[in-house]
Amino acid sequence: MTTQTGNDGRGGREDRAVRRSDGTRAAILAAARYRFAEHGYERTTIRAVAADAGIDPAMVMRYYGSKDRLFDAALAIDLRLPDLRDVPRADIPGRLVRHFLARWEGEPTDDALLLLLRCAVTNERAAERVRGLLTEQVAPALGAFADERRIGLLCSQLLGLALTRYLLRVPAVADLTADEVADLYTPAVSGLFGRDGG
Amino acid sequence: MTTQTGNDGRGGREDRAVRRSDGTRAAILAAARYRFAEHGYERTTIRAVAADAGIDPAMVMRYYGSKDRLFDAALAIDLRLPDLRDVPRADIPGRLVRHFLARWEGEPTDDALLLLLRCAVTNERAAERVRGLLTEQVAPALGAFADERRIGLLCSQLLGLALTRYLLRVPAVADLTADEVADLYTPAVSGLFGRDGG
């Protein structure tokens, strides 16, 4: 009952009733995230998402209203940046590189960053989300470490790494182990912040 | 170069007759490059390309056969890398950064690199072209300067810069002047090759 099409899900007392719809709702979202991450926004169809989720295409429309609103739901992303307040300045570049490598590689089921990068290049809404993540999550986490220009260029480096390694799959980059990438790329990130790391 | 529709271009004597068709042929290709660069592969339609070129959509099909073959023609790209053989090793990172900035910004009509980056993320054929450019043009130009792993990661840095500055338009990066970018990003590239630049 609760959770109708236009309702928020605040049913008050019917706690069990919502779970059923929330199950398919989550399945749809997971399938959408996979499709968007793997094939981009334009090539992702409602029909394919429904097939992956094992339900009827009409259900996708019922739960999310439109492809754009489904996409918006898929764009809700938390970078889960590490707490760097107690890390020595010189160690921060290495920590960042390894954190992002672990974020990309350690959780195969988490397509959030892949989705963001793949779609932001051809979809303005996704690009806006990337810019928002930078000001809402990256800048606050690194604001005490560097100025906004260097934070922006740091994102250039990290997104560029993800681009060549996971999307374009350039062999010279994709065939390296994560440790090799960390060892080679950390000095490059450090160079952005000066020899001392700040 | 004669170049009829299904012919190979070895026409022999009709030199003047072909020029007319080569004109519209070039107009189609220029319009296609602009559309692919600006909107990506999927959102680019034959109709829009034809409208930009001021001709009928059927002409695009006549000259290029299909959207894919038109795309292939648009992917013929020369990076025009500078000759670095006489450049001191320590100066190479700065030269590379400034060359790419000039390449992206100095020639507004040249959408080749923008096209490549925008389309490679969602189109495997374009991604394959990027990988080809790396082995055919970048690696030979830099092979004496660094190993293949660092060349790959250098491309990560340069493509990442283009991604945030020209495609995602992250303000912290896009609002900088080209000189600011060169000054800030060159040390980062140098860091990839060690303090001495090699």
Add this chain to the structure above:
DNA sequence: GTCTATAATTCGATAGAC
């Protein structure tokens, strides 16, 4: 060489039966 007309798909979205 250029354009009209249209075939053949594909997709997002809607209406409504059960």
Add this chain to the structure above:
DNA sequence: GTCTATCGAATTATAGAC
């Protein structure tokens, strides 16, 4: 809540008149 049927729009590509 779930599914069938379908509309309307957009697209690539083809056939053929002029």
